[in-house]
Amino acid sequence: MDKKKKKKLFHWGRILVQIVMFLSAPSLFAQAFAAVKETAGTLGKGGVLTVSGFVIRLFILCIITFFFGRIFCGWLCAFGAVNDWIYQLSSFLQKKTGKKLPRIPEKWIPGLQKIKYFILLFILVCCFFDRSGWITKNSPWTVFSLLTARNLKLAEYMTALLFCLLFVIGMIFHERFFCQFFCPMGAIFSLLPELPLTSLKRQEKDCIKGCSACQKNCPVHIKLGGNNLQSGECIRCGRCLTICPKGNISAGFHKSRL
Amino acid sequence: MKIFFLKLLNVVLIAAVLFIYQSYALSRKEKVDAYEKKVSEYKRAKSALEGTRADGTYTGSGDGYGGRVTIQVTIENHSIKEVKLLSADKETPEYLKKAKRLLQDIVNAQSANVDVVSGATLSSVGILQAAREALKKSGL
Numbered sequence: 185m186d187k188k189k190k191k192k193l194f195h196w197g198r199i200l201v202q203i204v205m206f207l208s209a210p211s212l213f214a215q216a217f218a219a220v221k222e223t224a225g226t227l228g229k230g231g232v233l234t235v236s237g238f239v240i241r242l243f244i245l246c247i248i249t250f251f252f253g254r255i256f257c258g259w260l261c262a263f264g265a266v267n268d269w270i271y272q273l274s275s276f277l278q279k280k281t282g283k284k285l286p287r288i289p290e291k292w293i294p295g296l297q298k299i300k301y302f303i304l305l306f307i308l309v310c311c312f313f314d315r316s317g318w319i320t321k322n323s324p325w326t327v328f329s330l331l332t333a334r335n336l337k338l339a340e341y342m343t344a345l346l347f348c349l350l351f352v353i354g355m356i357f358h359e360r361f362f363c364q365f366f367c368p369m370g371a372i373f374s375l376l377p378e379l380p381l382t383s384l385k386r387q388e389k390d391c392i393k394g395c396s397a398c399q400k401n402c403p404v405h406i407k408l409g410g411n412n413l414q415s416g417e418c419i420r421c422g423r424c425l426t427i428c429p430k431g432n433i434s435a436g437f438h439k440s441r442l
Numbered sequence: 443m444k445i446f447f448l449k450l451l452n453v454v455l456i457a458a459v460l461f462i463y464q465s466y467a468l469s470r471k472e473k474v475d476a477y478e479k480k481v482s483e484y485k486r487a488k489s490a491l492e493g494t495r496a497d498g499t500y501t502g503s504g505d506g507y508g509g510r511v512t513i514q515v516t517i518e519n520h521s522i523k524e525v526k527l528l529s530a531d532k533e534t535p536e537y538l539k540k541a542k543r544l545l546q547d548i549v550n551a552q553s554a555n556v557d558v559v560s561g562a563t564l565s566s567v568g569i570l571q572a573a574r575e576a577l578k579k580s581g582l
Binding site (some may be wrong): 211218219221222223225227230231232233236237238311314316317321326329330332333334335337375376377378379387416 | 446452508557563
């Protein structure tokens, strides 16, 4: 198979996986995060920790992240897929109409990416003090879960709906807007240790001078520093693998290039 | 590599804290259970004395996560004896399993004014709504 075909297969393969996961497990991310909320709540009440179905889901996702990095975010998460699809549609329309939407300045991005840790902390504190109902009532994920269950009784969740709409607008302007800036589940994953099995590496000495196509196209703005592209932000989408004109980027132990 | 070990250390620390906490919580649980049982007995006796509920079975329904949730409340000797789930087909099984704890909570508290189960708020709200409706019917 030639390179171009391989790249196309990779691109559409990921979209296919995302569609399948969206249809089969649309609330997996919320269920795994429910384990976090539930644990914080139990700690707050002084109760006994239990291994519920949610905890098992969270555990499995953490193990996957430990071995393979955040492939859950990049390939399996339904909400991540929505982030991707909205932005893909938006950039398609921007190309068609020739109008460009304003972009978030590059220098703000590292700061914005830290917001998710504060959101995680805020949710943990709320759950600890037995306010998880309040989180559920205002969470955009609640709206998403209700919609994917085809439940349209959203009247009680107006603030949640408002948040959801704001995030959708953000997703139109910026790729992976929710995931990289606000997702509390992503915050947990990015704090986990990751084995370098699927980490991305770059043969920097072969790079075309001033190219940085990988950085420009990275949805989560990973800074390029030498050969190592390892970062807690990396969602293993593999865009840099397909975009590099020289095929300089490899996944895992140096060999498996696209 | 340094970052990897720092993160690993964090995870190990969190796991250790949870483990220590758990052994403490388990030893505390027995006392709490005994206390809660006493409270529940007291509450049941109290509502039997007050006699504001008519004996019989009553059904009620509420809006859960995916659809209607229907429950049945049995009143015996003027107090809530049993709360049973009749139907909740549209709820996600995992969440429903958690929310089912409320059935016993309602009996213990002798009222539907109990806290929702965190992590299963929407199914909880359905069950509590249904219980309130059923209990309203039982009121004399």
